[in-house]
Amino acid sequence: MIIDAHTHIMPQRRLNGLSYWLGKVFADHPMAGQCFTEDTIVEDLSRKGTDYIFNYVFSLRESETEELNLFNKYLSEKFASVIPFGCIHAENRNIQAIIDLCIKTFGFRGFKLHPYVQGFSPDDERLFPAYERMEELGVMVNIHTGFDEYYPQKEKTITLSMIEGLICRFPSLDFILSHMFYPRLDEAVYLVENFNNVILDTTNVFSAIIQDEEKGLTMDKERELLSGALKKWSQRMVFGTDYPAGMSTLDGIYRDLCAFGLSKNVKQDILCSTAENLVKGKNV
Numbered sequence: 001m002i003i004d005a006h007t008h009i010m011p012q013r014r015l016n017g018l019s020y021w022l023g024k025v026f027a028d029h030p031m032a033g034q035c036f037t038e039d040t041i042v043e044d045l046s047r048k049g050t051d052y053i054f055n056y057v058f059s060l061r062e063s064e065t066e067e068l069n070l071f072n073k074y075l076s077e078k079f080a081s082v083i084p085f086g087c088i089h090a091e092n093r094n095i096q097a098i099i100d101l102c103i104k105t106f107g108f109r110g111f112k113l114h115p116y117v118q119g120f121s122p123d124d125e126r127l128f129p130a131y132e133r134m135e136e137l138g139v140m141v142n143i144h145t146g147f148d149e150y151y152p153q154k155e156k157t158i159t160l161s162m163i164e165g166l167i168c169r170f171p172s173l174d175f176i177l178s179h180m181f182y183p184r185l186d187e188a189v190y191l192v193e194n195f196n197n198v199i200l201d202t203t204n205v206f207s208a209i210i211q212d213e214e215k216g217l218t219m220d221k222e223r224e225l226l227s228g229a230l231k232k233w234s235q236r237m238v239f240g241t242d243y244p245a246g247m248s249t250l251d252g253i254y255r256d257l258c259a260f261g262l263s264k265n266v267k268q269d270i271l272c273s274t275a276e277n278l279v280k281g282k283n284v
């Protein structure tokens with residue numbers, strides 16, 4: 001079984017915007033300018049052998065939160081493979097009521113924050129009541145970290161101390177850290193080693209190392225950090241494709257993963273077991 005723990009199926013308007021953004025930010029991105037729809041994305045993933053996906057949406061403005069949460073609910077009703085996560089925006093009022101609606105009524109499994117794109121910082125105090133409610137309900141939050149260079153308009157870099165502060169402040173909330181602060185993998189490794197409410201999301205990390213090497217950079221240290229972490233912590237690590245916003249086509253992303261020659265057990269953990277354990281047995 002494969003659980004892709006990081007995908008972005010969003011309303012068509014946002015998918016069109018994503019297709020345009022890929023072409024703007026990445027030279028020669030194979031997905032840029034393509035017209036993908038919710039149906040083609042689900043078909044592509046299923047052709048690749050994917051059984052379930054963690055689907056993440058994120059609101060660019062506070063007024064978009066409700067629409068996106070309703071969209072993810074609709075999507076999870078349309079496709080049995082979709083495990084939906086909700087979104088919040090720092091400017092949302094009644095933020096705890098949004099958390100309650102998503103979890104208690106819609107049956108979502110947690111939330112995703114993409115602070116660079118959403119235009120706020122994950123340690124914005126307006127989010128604290130939301131984190132508190134997530135803790136109370138026993139659901140998790142996925143926060144984007146790393147790849148800072150692709151988000152030049154960012155107001156505040158997402159730093160290790162910022163995330164560590166949140167992890168300490170909300171010790172029973174599970175934090176899934178997307179992209180492991182790439183390329184600062186040492187920061188992600190430090191967190192998984194020191195806090196047991198941390199899960200590392202390796203999405204894009206394999207492909208990024210390979211693509212950076214193709215650019216002529218030496219990534220030996222990053223390779224070592226990644227393989228060391230996988231050997232020790234694969235039961236707290238997941239893999240996702242970021243489809244259709246990942247670093248290549250689906251075939252390319254899986255080719256990059258295979259190129260690392262991971263052991264059977266590590267692959268089983270990051271492609272399935274860790275994600276399965278995260279959603280299994282949750283009281284939602």
Ligand SMILES: [Zn+2]
Pocket residue numbers: 006008242245
């Ligand atoms: Zn993503």
